[in-house]
Amino acid sequence: MRAHEAGALHGQAGDRGPAWLRRPDDVDALVPQLWARNVSKVDGVVTVAGESVTDLAEEFGTPLYVLDEDDFRTRARAFRDAFEGCEVYYAGKSFLCVATARWVEEEGLSLDVCTGGELAVALRAGFPPERLALHGNNKSVAELRRALEAGVGRIIVDSLEEIDRLVALTAETGREAAVMVRVTAGVEAHTHEYISTSHEDQKFGFSIADGAAFEAVSRIVAAQRPGEGGLRFLGLHFVPPEMDLGGGFGIAYTTQDDPRSPAELADSLLGIVHAECRALDVAVPHLSIEPGRAIVGPTTFTLYEVGTVKSVGLDGGASRRYVAVDGGMSDNVRPALYSADYSCTLASRRSEAPAVLSRVVGKHCESGDIVVKDEYLPGDVAAGDLLAVPGTGAYCRSLASTYNHVPRAAVVAVRDGEEAIRADHFEGARDRAIMGQKRESLAMSEEEKELTAYHEAGHALCAALLPTADPLHKVTIIPR
Secondary structure, three states, X not given: OOOOOOOHHHOOOOOOOOOOOOOOOOOOOOOHHHOOOOEEEEOOEEEEOOEEHHHHHHHHOOOEEEEEHHHHHHHHHHHHHHOOOOEEEEEHHHOOOHHHHHHHHHOOOEEEEOOHHHHHHHHHOOOOHHHEEEOOOOOOHHHHHHHHHHOOOEEEEOOHHHHHHHHHHHHHHOOEEEEEEEEEOOOOOOOOHHHOOOOOOOOOOEEOOOOHHHHHHHHHHHOEOOOOOEEEEEEEEOOOOEEEOOOOOOOOXXXXXXXXXXXXXXXXXXXXXXXXXXXXXXXXXXXEEOOOHHHHHHHEEEEEEEEEEEEEEOHHHOEEEEEEEOOOOOXXXXXXXXXXXXXXXXXXXXXXXXXXXXXXXXXXOOOOXXXXXXXXXXXXXXXXXXXXXXXXXXXXXXXXOXXXXXXXXXXXXXXXXXXXXOOOOOOXXXXXXXXXXXXXXXXOOHHHHHHHHHHOOOOOOOOOOOOOOOOOOOEEEEOO
């Protein structure tokens, strides 16, 4: 089929989706590989660990990120166990708050952070600094200084300027910086160019091919002063004595995806490393990996409320059904940024209506504000229904914005089907409302009443990224 003049979004007829998308036999059924392990449907209503989305929406509003804590922990353990003898760093950029940092620590993983902000969250969570790695292509002097003061276990250097900064800081502080060198191996991944990070023409790392990596290692080795501070060379981020294989492991966003399990990844990656080391007659380095999305991605779905439904006539007598929800690119920019595909389901009731190909869109003033490009939904989906989009644990909240001044969605972590909340407050009266008090009973100005009435639609305002350590607290709100 020839390309559509208006672009790829308009190239398919509204009643015919992509080749991989099949009309479901049961439009109400969940596709198990897309959802967290404790998600199911009861009488058509999506539940997570026994908690119904209708109850969650009533209490916390929508849009809402709903996270299965047990699923997160199980996936973290699966990587830890599969890569036994290796260091497993959870990639915090995918989704990080104090709660998840503590889960990562409790499950025996290390933690990778890439800014001073992520480092601050990790330290606030009490994460052991020696199990932290600091990434980033443009670390400031202040960020590097804080990493040295905290005793971060490794710093992955990304530029010659950064090496110079570390040399100066270690001389000033008398502290030693354990460093790895991030290199680009000239590998082209078959993915969107914005998330491909190992080819030559991009901002990350030192090229092996043009000699930049050799120069970086030479400078680091020259700056080593054992016992006197300075730099300590650990190895290359991507050989001996240590080698970090990175991350980027996939998950199932739709039925076209068939990701490998942690055990399969370990067999493949470790097998390659050991075979190459034998061929080169070198010792196998200490290995590390950085899964992020593969741990948190499937643990979370985003819950939306439908606002409008309309059919738009297309060429040739076709039409497309648009289902608009109360979130969009502010809570998941990946479809707009990467053309990422997602799935969804009617979450609040059972439907006997036939499946109709639909496009789920957000409420923002952008034509590219698409949540799910193509999905079969019941033909009777209407305003007030809830939709759930799985696989939104990674790079959704962490890339979220307040575009069009839409408040950020809250995050709720659920375990064991019991509900209790613990959150630090800020701005006084507005926040007490999330703990069950009526807003009308609070002493607020008319301006405050207007603002909080808007937030009543489902956006809990909390300041601290505080989880609960109390086993009686089964549902934790993870504030913004």
